[in-house]
Amino acid sequence: MKNWQTSLTGLITAVLLSAAPANADTLRVGMECTYAPFNYRTSDGKLEGYDVDVAKGISEIIGVDFEYVCQEWDGMIPALLANKFDLIIASMSITDKRKEQIDFSSPYRNSVGRIVGPVGKDLKLFDDKGQPVVENFDGLRIGVERASTYFEWFSAKLPKADLVLYDSNEAMYLDLKNGRVDVIMTNPMKAHLSFLSGEGKGKYEFIGPEVNEPKFFGPGVGVGLRKGNDELRDKISAAIRKLIREGKLKEYALKIFPFQIHDDAWAEE
Template sequence: MHKSIATMAAVASILFLSPAVSAQEKLDVGSECTYFPFNYRDSDGVLKGYDVDVANEIGKRLKAKIEYTCMKFDGLIPALLAGKFDLIAASLSITEERATKIDFSVPYRLSIGQFVAAKAKKLVLFNADGSINKAAFKGIKVGIQRATTYDSWFQAIVPDATVVRYEGTDAVYLDLKAGRVDAIMSNPMKIYLDFLSKPDGAGFEVIGPQIAEEKYFGTGAGIGLRKGNDALRKRIDVALTEMKKDGTLDKFSKFYFPFAIH
C-alpha cells in the first residue's frame, strides 16, 4: 500500500516537473479550390495546385498541420477577417488596397495580366508605344473574374469599358469561345495552360504585352494573414525565403508550368 502511494507520488512529481507536451500547431487555410493549376481538386477530390503545394510546404517547415476551407474568391478576405481561417493561399496579389485590410507574406509568385481574343477579330487594344488604346474598348465586351486585380485595373484604367464579371475562370473561357465576350483578361500562365495550349484555344491569340502595373497588380502573390499576426507572418516569410533559395519554389512551378513563375 505504502509502496503504491510512493510510486503514484513519484509519477505525479515527474508529470508536474516535466514540461507540457504541446499539441501540434494547426493552421486553417482559405482557398478558392477551383483555380487550376494554382488551387483545384483533381478527379478524386484531392486539393492540388501551386498555391496548395506552397501552403503545404509552409506547414512542413513550420511543423504545423494544414487544413483547408474552400470558398468563392471574393469571399476569402471577408472570411479571413471574420476569423474563419488563419491564412489565404489563393494566388492573392499583394496590392495597396488589400494591404489596408490584411497583411501579406513575401511574394511567392509573379502577378501579371494579359488579354486574349479570337485572331479573326484583329483587336488592337494597345498603341504602338505599348500604352492602352482606350478607344478600342468601345463596342466590345471583356470577360474577367470578379474581385480580382484585373477587375480593379479595368475600373481604374478603362472605366467605360463593357466588362462581364464571372465567379470563376471556366465560364470566362466558355463565353470567349462562344463569342459572348470579345476578349478576356487573366493571368497569362493560367490562360496558356487552361486554354491556349488546348484544342479549344485554336484560333485565339494573346493581345498586346503583359500588364504588370504594381499599383494594380501588386508585387506578386502572397499568403494573406490578419493584421497584427506578425510572429506568424515572419515565420512564413522565413519559410518562403528558404524555399526560394533551396529551389523548392522552382520545383513546384516547373511541375505545372514550362517556366519559372516567381
C-alpha cells in the first residue's frame, strides 16, 4: 500500500509540475540569448531581439509576467520537459518531429534556411529547381547548428555530407571566417544582418536559393510549451493573432529588417 501511495503521489506531482497554468502570475521563458537579431544580450546585459519583442507583446496581452532563462539550443526541449522553464520563445520551427515531444502555438515568424559561403566560389550546390546537387557537396565541410532544422534537412537530403556541429551561431561564423568549414547553413535573416551586412560583407554571400521545405522547417516559428497546456497554448495563439492584426509583428520586424517576416494570413483562426 505504501509503495502504491508513493507512486500515486509521484504521478500527481509530475502532472502538476508539467502544467504551466493559464492563470499563472509568472511564466519562465527559455531562449538562447546568443541568437542575434532574434534573442541576444546587449553589451550591458539587456535581452533584445525579435523573439524578445514578441514575448513582451504576448506577456502584455495575456497579462502574465515573463522571466527569461538562457539555454543552449540542443538542450532547449529537454530543459522545457524538465520544467526548467514553461515556454520556448527562441525562433523554434514547428516540425512534426518536435510536435511528438512538445506542443506549439500558432506561428509568429517564417522559417527557411540558406547556404552561406565565400564570394566567387561558384559551387553550384543547387539545380534550376532548387534541389541540392549531391555530388557538388562532396568534399565540403558544412557548418550547422546542433539539433537544428538545418541539421535535420542535411541528415535527410545529404546523409553523407561532412557536417560540423555547433552550439552557437557565433562559433559557426568564426569557423567559416577561419576556414575551418567551407560553407554554413543558417537563417538567412540572421545571416544578412549579423554577418553579410557587417564583417562578412563583400567576402561571403548566399549560395543558391532559399531552402523552404515545410517537411523540415515546418509552417513557421512558434512558441513551444509542454503538452497538456491547451488553455495556455490557445491564449498565446490568440495573442499572436492579435499582434498580427494590430501590426505589432510587422513593427517588431521593421526594427531589424526592411520587410515583415510573418504571413498576415496567420491572423485568421
